[in-house]
Amino acid sequence: MPSPIGDSESLQIFDPLPPIKAIADNPEIWPGVLFWAKGKGEAFVPAAHAEELFIQLSREFDHGVEALSAVMDKYNSTLDGVRSNQILHLSDLHFGTDEAQHHEAYFETWLGHILPAMDRVVITGDVFDSTREVDFWAFDRFYRALSNACPKDPILVPGNHDQRVYGLKFGKLGEDTRFLSRIAFHPGVLADDDLRCVFLLFNSSEGQDFARGEVSIDQRRRVATQLLTEYKRSPQIAEYSRIALVHHHPIPYSPQEARPIQKGLKGLFMGNEKYIEMRDSEEFLKWCAKRDVPLILHGHKHLPRHRLEGIFENGRFLREITAVGCGASLGKGTGRLAYNVVKWHPEAERWSAKFFSGPIDGSEFSEDFVTLYRGTLENRPG
Structure with a gap:
């Protein structure tokens, strides 16, 4: 998200939820996949890395939302040096x-x-x-x-x-x-x-x-x-x-x-x-x-x-x-x-x-x- 239709695409969002804002904050990642745990954080991931993060998250499914949030926070910390x-x-x-x-x-x-x-x-x-x-x-x-x-x-x-x-x-x-x-x-x-x-x-x-x-x-x-x-x-x-x-x-x-x-x-x-x-x-x-x-x-x-x-x-x-x-x-x-x-x-x-x-x-x-x-x-x- 966003993915190209023809040569380019514009995506418009009214009154965006906090997870959606992560997409706008990281244009250098597009195209990508958005993961989020309700009220507990989000991670916007390049498409090439989405499967890797999903596997990490799946290991924590039985450990609650806090564990999922910790995995996403750890991933987000690796992006600190990447800035638009x-x-x-x-x-x-x-x-x-x-x-x-x-x-x-x-x-x-x-x-x-x-x-x-x-x-x-x-x-x-x-x-x-x-x-x-x-x-x-x-x-x-x-x-x-x-x-x-x-x-x-x-x-x-x-x-x-x-x-x-x-x-x-x-x-x-x-x-x-x-x-x-x-x-x-x-x-x-x-x-x-x-x-x-x-x-x-x-x-x-x-x-x-x-x-x-x-x-x-x-x-x-x-x-x-x-x-x-x-x-x-x-x-x-x-x-x-x-x-x-x-x-x-x-x-x-x-x-x-x-x-x-x-x-x-x-x-x-x-x-x-x-x-x-x-x-x-x-x-x-x-x-x-x-x-x-x-x-x-x-x-x-x-x-x-x-x-x-x-x-x-x-x-x-x-x-x-x-x-x-x-x-x-x-x-x-x-x-x-x-x-x-x-x-x-x-x-x-x-x-x-x-x-x-x-x-x-x-x-x-x-x-x-x-x-x-x-x-x-x-x-x-x-």
Whole structure:
């Protein structure tokens, strides 16, 4: 689990039980077999080792659940040196709002407990609510706290609220790009040798009116140029995993979509795309497919989301791309705090995304949804 159907498979699980979480925590093991003793632990085993562990467990069937749990714990201890990469995905913080002011201290404290297990933090835009000094400085303090708690600075792409007055513009009216340089954003390429990953960074709010977005031909060409330059400087990064970061959702929402991932949401504004969509999103997806980008992380709609799409051009299949959206991390307009954890194995296109949310009273974060993807790195284009 998961096993391939055709070339790849995506498995989606709502409100996962603890044993199922072991699968998402170990993408380097896929395909594998899950063993568990109710309430007493679990072990997720590579398929090649499943029979061996089953034989060990069968010897303890007459000795009770505790004995079975001990066998699984012993097996799990042998995996301590095997570790996948983990990214903490935040989005739509909207500093300057009452929600951000009231929820920041708790959310930051909670993150302090999980950050030691994370390799990198990414933030996909709308870091403040409007282009005001007070909003910028509120976010800057949070960003510096994250930087101090992590071995590397968080990676950031901007949203429409970071360069438009309250996220809206019409022509030049409402456009305000003063803060783009201050949040140190430049469209381009960021290679992380420790993660064996290349992040492709886009500003989807350069053009369009209202809250709409677009990744222009010019921006795609600039990112491609920098990517080729980085290949020449460091040839090894051509083999790294590639993840695109963008604010606007590249795959449109529709009223017919499945139930929302996040608990407590009812699919609000699911089909209201007219003023918030990403224009020419099909071209952006085709660009990502041709550049062999299997994963896009985004925000914008304040709805946690997972979509796997086959990308075609003139009837020719290019590749599958998954878009993972994060909810409003500080609860703007939703009443729930949200973050995602993306985990992958650098040697193969195997990854999981886990979606977490929690009520604003600080009672508990829950793991609402897990998606697992197993693909292939064959036929990687240059």
